Amino acid sequence: MPNVQEHYHFLHDIPELGFQEFKTSAYIASQLAQAGIPLTQGVNNTTGIVAEIDSGVPGPVLALRADMDALGHVIDGVACARHTCGHDAHSAVVLSAAQQLMQEGAIKKGRLKLLFQPAEELGTGALAMLEGGALADVEMILGFHLRPQEECRLGQATPAVLYSACSTLEATIKGVPAHAARPHQGVNALDAAVQAVQAVNALHLAPGLSWSVKATRFLCDAGVTNSVPDEARVVWDLRSQENAPMATLKQKVTQAIQHSVAALGAHAEVVVLKEMPAADIHEDATALIRAAIVDVLGEEGLLSARTTPGSEDFFFYPVQLPQLKAGFWGLGCDLLPGLHHPDMRFDRRALEQGVHIFKAAVVRMLG
Structure with missing residues (x-):
């Protein structure tokens, strides 16, 4: 054997x-x-x-x-x-x-x-x-x-x-395409995605909790270099030592993404790709x-x-x-x-x- x-x-x-x-x-x-x-x-x-x-x-x-x-x-x-x-x-x-x-x-x-x-x-x-x-x-x-x-x-x-508990969130960020020579006619999804990453990085939970959140994937390509891209996808990895703070963290991350891209005229759809309990x-x-x-x-x-x-x-x-x-x-x-x-x-x-x-x-x- x-x-x-x-x-x-x-x-x-x-x-x-x-x-x-x-x-x-x-x-x-x-x-x-x-x-x-x-x-x-x-x-x-x-x-x-x-x-x-x-x-x-x-x-x-x-x-x-x-x-x-x-x-x-x-x-x-x-x-x-x-x-x-x-x-x-x-x-x-x-x-x-x-x-x-x-x-x-x-x-x-x-x-x-x-x-x-x-x-x-x-x-x-x-x-x-x-x-x-x-x-x-x-x-x-x-x-x-x-x-x-x-x-x-x-x-x-x-x-x-x-x-720890873990959640993987993906945001599909929709803008408006335009010629790079006339960016005012579009909404740059790349700019909106960058804004979303910075907004999530600014989040805080109670200092006594053990948690983290970070962007781990960023995909954006209009196919050419002289066009304003109208779509970007960003993935975030969320961690929490306990299950209850994870629910709060997911809510805060989702709101930060959606509100930050909306400020530039874009829209974000956020979905949970994977999650595991603590x-x-x-x-x-x-x-x-x-x-x-x-x-x-x-x-x-x-x-x-x-x-x-x-x-x-x-x-x-x-x-x-x-x-x-x-x-x-x-x-x-x-x-x-x-x-x-x-x-x-x-x-x-x-x-x-x-x-x-x-x-x-x-x-x-x-x-």
């Missing part, structure tokens, strides 16, 4: 974008089947997989979740998919843990469910799994993520990663993970909770199912230079540690 390193290398070499993880899903499904673990493919008509190890003895239902998709990059002018967020590692770790638990007969009570989720980067993969009923009977779910070196080193792990972590799940980390890495390897401005669609699970106890931990692996960097790399020895931590958590609850 392949080990976690072999799983990782295979998955790393076949990166696929969200909802297109066909080869990835096929490989994971074949490995689960070879281990004798019953599974369902194509959850909610996606590439998602749900597998289950049933002890045959009444008990709790615990789920482990791994994401499968890669990131889209443009490298040397070529669009490509690349695993720069570690989802290949996440799938390899959960797959290996499941195979070993099955082989060892470690599940003595209840059931262990395994979720291999598509499209985390799109922010819609968890919602697709929820709509497919993947967690209908689950009491607790555990997820994890590789952590950057500045947060967590090799041989360390944090039992709770407190992710972390919703249950103390029971965190306590289980904390104990598992100590089992594997000792007290010296256990870190405190870590707060991050990053976002994770995992938290749609507890938000949509309030009775669900969710836990999300971070694995140190000396990851450099950073998540989502085209040259992201990490110490592969951490993969075995991840497998053992998940196994320890499962045995504590279902062993």
Whole structure:
């Protein structure tokens, strides 16, 4: 049976974008089947997989979740998919843990469910799994993520990663075209877009809150250089450590965009492209993970909770199912230079540690 390193290398070499993880899903499904673990493919008509190890003895239902998709990059002018967020590692770790638990007969009570989720980067993969009923009977779910070196080193792990809420807003700004020699006859969408960026940059929330907003894409082209452009598109990335301030921030950003462009005679239509909720972590799940980390890495390897401005669609699970106890931990692996960097790399020895931590958590609850 392949080990976690072999799983990782295979998955790393076949990166696929969200909802297109066909080869990835096929490989994971074949490995689960070879281990004798019953599974369902194509959850909610996606590439998602749900597998289950049933002890045959009444008990709790615990789920482990791994994401499968890669990131889209443009490298040397070529669009490509690349695993720069570690989802290949996440799938390899959960797959290996499941195979070993099955082989060892470690599940003595209840059931262990395994979720291999598509499209985390799109922010819609968890919602697709929820709509497919993947967690209908689950009491607790555990997820994890590789952590950057500045947060967590090799041989360390944090039992709770407190992710932020994230929203992606796009404004389509409409002006009036005109010849560049007669700009007074038109409304310059480029000028209006620049005004909108400055207006958003001038926003403020309460100083005690943790939040940010910044423009991340600006597209405007009349097709020629001697015409006033009549359309521009700008994308903003919004972050908030809590969900309530995010609602306020979205409202303020939308108003700032619409009012600032209106002052120049333009119009803006603002839509939400993607959003993810802030972390919703249950103390029971965190306590289980904390104990598992100590089992594997000792007290010296256990870190405190870590707060991050990053976002994770995992938290749609507890938000949509309030009775669900969710836990999300971070694995140190000396990851450099950073998540989502085209040259992201990490110490592969951490993969075995991840497998053992998940196994320890499962045995504590279902062993």
